[in-house]
Amino acid sequence: MKKFVVKMQRYWPLYLMFLPGVVYLFINSYIPMFGIQIAFRQYNAAKGVFGSPWIGLKNFEFLIRTKDAWVMVRNTLLYNIVFIILGTVAAVATAIILSEIRNKKAKQTYQTIILIPFLISMVIVSYLAFAFLSTSNGFINNTLVKVFGIKAIDWYNTPKHWPFILVIINLWKGLGYNMILYYATILGIDSTLYEAAVVDGANRWQKVLHVTLPGLKSTIIILTLMALGGIFRSDFGLFYQVPQNSGPLINVTQTIDTYVYRGLMQNNNIGMSSAAGLYQSVVGFVLVITANTIVRKIDSDSSLF
Amino acid sequence: MVQHDRGFQIVANALMIFLVICVLAPFLLMLMSSLTDEQSLIANGYSFIPKKFSIYAYRYLLVQSGSVAHGYLISVLVTAVGTFSNLLITILYAYPLSRRDLPGRNIFAFYLFFTMLFSGGLVPAYLMWTQTFHIRNTFFALLVPGLLMSPFNVIMMRTFFTTNIPDEVIEAARIDGASEFKIVFTVVFPMAVPIVATIGFLVGLGYWNDWMNGLYYINDDRLYSIQVLLMKIQRNLDQLRQQAQNGSGNVNLAELPSTSVRMALTVMGILPIMIIYPFVQKFLVKGITIGAVKG
Structure with missing residues (x-):
């Protein structure tokens, strides 16, 4: 007991420092975690989250019977898989090319510019996309009609183009960020390995194949696993704001996040919305834990825990 | 060759x-x-x-349209207050976490860490902010939900403290009679400027670019930041288009900003980032590399 008092006398200021963060996390993160039980209740605004009557799994039963349930999970997973594969290939390729360029100034400039899209919000991105895709005066339609004489495309009402558009925008926005991660790894590769390869008579392509790529292997695996851990999540702005909430596109733009938002704010369907949200949280939790466990086995320094 | x-x-x-x-x-x-x-x-x-x-669009924005200057003011205010508070909370949480001698620090580490693994999601958070804290249409709605502290940043800063600030320095300050708070602000902080700059830019970027809190909690145009303003304009255009398709148009086109004005507004939304970016580019690149590899 006396020991405890002595310890507290010494350490209380340090515990006090935790306080703002502890309070904030409690409100911002922990209360909503408990509030997740709303998915098992029939929400009644007058009675609040903890007073609404329990209804067991009814919300989930209703959700599963809708066509939305399948569409949003399919879209979330497929888009993420394509984003991960193409994003990784593009970033690795760009990082390798950048690392082979000799002119230091040029290198720096390329890197700086390619990161710019990472810095802007999805709202801005949606305006940029609209400048290209606007049906009446967008750049693409203008060019198609005037230069090639092809009929204008009503982009925001034509679902079949959107998987490509969203993938391109995602690549455009994320390339700089991902490239930097791989580029940093390349800079960390032991230069004697390259010298040894030159002594062995390796050409540039062989050096990339036998030194650079093996050097990038663990970073690629780790970042991919981390991304797989988040495969049930999606960027709300990309799937809601960029397609401008256009009804005809919903089949190819609905993800779990947009469904939850629409249920909550537009269709007043809190039951199914919270059921979808809970599903996302629980599966997401399992995926993150799994991904991290595997990462730890490969490289314990890179795992989250 | x-x-x-x-x-x-x-x-x-x-x-x-x-x-x-x-x-x-x-x-x-x-x-x-x-x-x-x-x-x-x-x-x-x-x-x-x-x-x-x-240059009509810019003249219109600067002279005729009060909402843009106002939006800028809100954005600057939210970004400044938010970044400052966030950094303060982050430093105060990260420093004791970095002290190996502190009993029970693992409990606080786990408390922080668990929020990265599991989240209640939008619905319970939205209900809490609107019905328990009545945050709708207040300045706090732009400042607090989701943005005031990021566990990633805390861990990043903790790692910086443990690897870059020797225990002896802190021990020496304590022997000189400095209190723990004094140590944080006069010994640790000056040594941590690079990481504070990196995290500060990322946090500031997050605040400047945020429009989701505006989407959830704000419909009072006096609280529109520049990003929220852009988002709301687009929503009005969406509605207009949908009504035109249903043949029931009653939104007044004249009330919406013209195409060139919207584009000028977008330029204004990016401009401050582009001005600051070249100065912090090096810090930012470094921050991204540390941040991603070791959360």
């Missing part, structure tokens, strides 16, 4: 220049459209080479 390398360098540079053009083209289109005469924009569409230049 050298000849061969020159060929490669040309190809590699050409590829990178192509990428740079792809990255910059949308921004150029935006800038050029904002400088195009409105009539010419309607007649010829968005174009990289305006048929007729005009």
Whole structure:
């Protein structure tokens, strides 16, 4: 007991420092975690989250019977898989090319510019996309009609183009960020390995194949696993704001996040919305834990825990 | 060999220049459209080479439209207050976590860490903020939900403290009679400027670019930040288009900003980031590399 008092006398200021963060996390993160039980209740605004009557799994039963349930999970997973594969290939390729360029100034400039899209919000991105895709005066339609004489495309009402558009925008926005991660790894590769390869008579392509790529292997695996851990999540702005909430596109733009938002704010369907949200949280939790466990086995320094 | 390398360098540079053009083209289109005469924009569409230049859009934004100056004020205010508070909370949480001698620090580490693994999601958070804390249409709605503290940043800063600030320095300060709070602000903080700058820029970027809290909690136009304003304008346009498709148009077109004004507004939304970016570019790149590899 006396020991405890002595310890507290010494350490209380340090515990006090935790306080703002502890309070904030409690409100911002922990209360909503408990509030997740709303998915098992029939929400009644007058009675609040903890007073609404329990209804067991009814919300989930209703959700599963809708066509939305399948569409949003399919879209979330497929888009993420394509984003991960193409994003990784593009970033690795760009990082390798950048690392082979000799002119230091040029290198720096390329890197700086390619990161710019990472810095802007999805709202801005949606305006940029609209400048290209606007049906009446967008750049693409203008060019198609005037230069090639092809009929204008009503982009925001034509679902079949959107998987490509969203993938391109995602690549455009994320390339700089991902490239930097791989580029940093390349800079960390032991230069004697390259010298040894030159002594062995390796050409540039062989050096990339036998030194650079093996050097990038663990970073690629780790970042991919981390991304797989988040495969049930999606960027709300990309799937809601960029397609401008256009009804005809919903089949190819609905993800779990947009469904939850629409249920909550537009269709007043809190039951199914919270059921979808809970599903996302629980599966997401399992995926993150799994991904991290595997990462730890490969490289314990890179795992989250 | 050298000849061969020159060929490669040309190809590699050409590829990178192509990428740079792809990255910059949308921004150029935006800038050029904002400088195009409105009539010419309607007649010829968005174009990289305006048929007729005009700075009308910017004059309109600066002189006639109060909402933009106001939006800027809100954005600057939210970003400044938010970044400051966030950094303060982050430093105060990260420092004791970095103290190996502190009993029970693992409990606080787990408390922080668990929020990265599991989340209640939008619905319970939304209900709590609106019904328990009545945050709708207040300044706090832009400042607090989701943005005031990021566990990633805390861990990043903790790692910096443990690896860059020797225990002896802290021990020496304590022997000199400095209190723990004094140690944080006069010993630790000056040594942590690079990481504070990196995290500060990322946090500031998050606040400046945030429009989701505006989407959830704000419909009072006095609280529109520049991003929220842009988002709301687009929503009105969406509604207009949907009504036009249903043949029940009753939104007044004249109330919505014209195409060139919208593009000028977008330019204004990016401008502060582009001004600061070159100065923090090095910090940022470093921050991204540490941050991603060790959360």
